[in-house]
Amino acid sequence: MNLQQVLYPITIEDFFQNYYEKKHLVIKKENVDAFKELLTVKDLDTMFHSVSNHHPQFRLANHSLDEFPDPKTYTVKNSDLIDPLKFVKSFEAGNTLVMSNLEHKLSSLRELTNEFEFFFKHRTQTNIYLTPKDAQGFASHYDSHDVFILQFEGSKNWRIYDKPSPLADKTTAFVKGEYEIGNVIDEFTLNKGDVLYIPRGIVHDAYCTHENSGHITTGLLGKTWAEHLSELLLESSKNSLALRRYTKFHEVPGVDYSNEKNDVIDAVKNLINILESNEDLLDDFYARQKSITKGHLMQMLDINKIDVNSKIRLKEKHKLRIAKNDTSLSIKFYDLKLNVPSAAESFLIALFKSNQPETIKKIDCTIDEESRVLMAQELSKIGVLEVS
Structure with missing residues (x-):
């Protein structure tokens, strides 16, 4: 629900x-x-x-x-x-x-x-x-x-x-x-x-x-902005001269600290941008979730029985995070990670499009049947595949 x-x-x-x-x-x-x-x-x-x-x-x-x-x-x-x-x-x-x-x-x-x-x-x-x-x-x-x-x-x-x-x-x-x-x-x-x-x-x-x-x-x-920022501030100060300066509450005639204050403002704004795009924070979050996938043990016992006639479909596909590199794809599911060749992208796209179990040999993609079976076995290992 x-x-x-x-x-x-x-x-x-x-x-x-x-x-x-x-x-x-x-x-x-x-x-x-x-x-x-x-x-x-x-x-x-x-x-x-x-x-x-x-x-x-x-x-x-x-x-x-x-x-x-x-x-x-x-x-x-x-x-x-x-x-x-x-x-x-x-x-x-x-x-x-x-x-x-x-x-x-x-x-x-x-x-x-x-x-x-x-x-x-x-x-x-x-x-x-x-x-x-x-x-x-x-x-x-x-x-x-x-x-x-x-x-x-x-x-x-x-x-x-x-x-x-x-x-x-x-x-x-x-x-x-x-x-x-x-x-x-x-x-x-x-x-x-x-x-x-x-x-x-x-x-x-x-x-x-x-x-x-x-x-x-x-x-x-939930975590508030204050909690997230407080966790990042000290760590970020290692690489930020502005954050490592002493606060300036004293006043000295002719000395202007406004540029230092602006540098601090910019540093905090940068932390907010980091929070909104920090992949490590999301990975850490998903690592703390417990999977609800069922049948994983049975699939591990029968993983060598997967062949071109097996029917497969993705489970919890909205939980999959996929990142493209030059020569490979990084697939993340909860706290598990799988790296596969970029050529397997068409196989994944076909699985994402389908909501019903598909026979491996009939999946519309560009990789050969042997590679499809290997992909199905690897996806099954991380629990994202339903196999029948």
Whole structure:
């Protein structure tokens, strides 16, 4: 599921022009099963009893308590391992079940975060919240990252307050009891299938009344200009005389430092240009993503069976990055890299054009059948090819 599918019927253009980093957005969908393929309560129930889960990734929240519930009440004795029976029982007692980073456990959520990360080029994670009826997990607060909330079960009531901390980040994190939240300016109910977007710094809270609630919070853990620039500044100063000069806060009659200041301005502008075109930054970003390609192990076991009669097609072709050199092509897929001769370009172009599996010998390209099979084997090794 990609960003446009999550936002539908709102267009991406409308979202970025009118809402992104500006104000909250409620999307009422007609399809109550909009997120059925992403997550169900049954999926969670299976995970509780088939995968090892640990505190604090799995924890409880309860707005009515002064402190978070003691993890000793829902973990295996003398460990941080979640006891599924105790954990689920806590839900009946009025606690919200909080499950963080489930994209590392469920491939459907990994696909969601990968699509968001591919679009935004920022890290994304999913937190799952199960709240019982007549309960509230968290007090009013704001987050230091943007969130997309996908209601996959039941319903939940939300309130938005009128005193935001615009574009709050790690330096302006919310501190309970030290921030005036203001007055409610919007109140609404998210029903199964609905979506809510809340920019960082917008004060909000949520509670259940007559129905249990399950929602996916997809957090956009973006890096600000300040974070990116601060990481580049010291490193760039090695090759920048302007950035290595002392700051000039003193005043000396007849001495003009304006040229030095202009050099610093130019150096910072150059860093911004580097950020926008730095291939290494993108490579580092993709290196941190986890592939969602399935069937790779089976293909490795059968890679020598690929022949001219095998049917192939590209998987996740929008994740492929291809760079041309004088005599070769560099193909990058997640954190894997493949160099192939430039002559193979026509083979790749044909694969990109086709959405259906094609028999290798029938692919319309300029390389011979032996080279096609070799290309298919190499592409299969990096996980980008589906072979049947």
